[in-house]
Amino acid sequence: xxxxxxxxxxxxxLLGLFLLSPVLMAPTPASMCTALKTLNGSLSNRRRYxxxxxxxxxxxxxxxxxxxxxxxxxxxxxxxEGLEELVLQRLWFQVNRGVLKKIIRVMPKRHPSRQYTTExxxxxxxxxxxxxxxxxxxxxxxxxxxxxxxxxxxxxxEPSRVPESSWRSAPxxxxxxxxxxxxxxxxxxxxxxxxxxxDYCVSHWKRDLRPRS
Ligand SMILES: *[C@@H]1O[C@H](CO)[C@@H](O)[C@H](O)[C@H]1NC(C)=O
Ligand SMILES: *[C@@H]1O[C@H](CO)[C@@H](O)[C@H](O)[C@H]1NC(C)=O
Numbered sequence: 001x002x003x004x005x006x007x008x009x010x011x012x013x014l015l016g017l018f019l020l021s022p023v024l025m026a027p028t029p030a031s032m033c034t035a036l037k038t039l040n041g042s043l044s045n046r047r048r049y050x051x052x053x054x055x056x057x058x059x060x061x062x063x064x065x066x067x068x069x070x071x072x073x074x075x076x077x078x079x080x081e082g083l084e085e086l087v088l089q090r091l092w093f094q095v096n097r098g099v100l101k102k103i104i105r106v107m108p109k110r111h112p113s114r115q116y117t118t119e120x121x122x123x124x125x126x127x128x129x130x131x132x133x134x135x136x137x138x139x140x141x142x143x144x145x146x147x148x149x150x151x152x153x154x155x156x157x158e159p160s161r162v163p164e165s166s167w168r169s170a171p172x173x174x175x176x177x178x179x180x181x182x183x184x185x186x187x188x189x190x191x192x193x194x195x196x197x198x199d200y201c202v203s204h205w206k207r208d209l210r211p212r213s
Contacts, residue, residue, distance in 0.1 A: 033190035035127035059169035
């Protein structure tokens with residue numbers, strides 16, 4: 001019995017490797033970068049639309065996992081064994097889809113930032129569509145590392161079942177800052193410039209460590 005399950009496990013592992021290896025090798029496709037750069041272009045206006053059009057210190061309620069920063073990515077990379085970039089990228093889409101939905105939800109139809117935000121969401125969904133299409137369907141059914149699966153489950157939990165302690169208040173601008181910084185980190189091939197070999201995950205990470213004034 002033990003032996004059977006071990007061999008099934010091994011077979012599953014090998015099959016997983018076999019299915020995954022071409023994906024792991026594949027660089028981010030050009031169409032994906034085009035979509036993300038378009039999104040990056042929209043994000044350059046985020047201060048104007050996410051700060052100036054909202055009351056001072058305005059915050060929205062999000063899952064604590066939706067405060068998804070470079071420090072979270074770096075921590076996961078350190079502590080989650082066998083964590084693949086693709087899993088982090090999937091998580092990035094999952095988190096930020098929810099974030100954008102929550103920002104839009106607080107804005108009345110005639111809010112001056114509504115059009116900007118729905119456009120931003122449309123571009124985000126375009127990028128997600130390209131992302132999904134550029135990988136074989138199997139990778140999206142692949143089992144996630146346990147801690148990532150836990151995060152995923154929390155994010156998709158029915159809001160009424162989320163305990164009070166799991167909510168955070170965050171300014172919309174800072175949520176979009178996170179979206180932008182983590183995008184540069186997780187899709188760095190699309191944003192790397194040849195002259196300044198900048199590591200987007202590290203440079204912002206250092207800045208995060210500076211004491212806040
Ligand atoms: C991303 O947007 C910033 C402005 O927010 C711009 O400086 C940068 O060049 C853009 N990067 C790419 C690759 O389009
Ligand atoms: C906004 O927050 C800052 C820092 O927490 C505080 O000093 C300031 O009084 C707040 N402003 C308003 C208008 O509530």
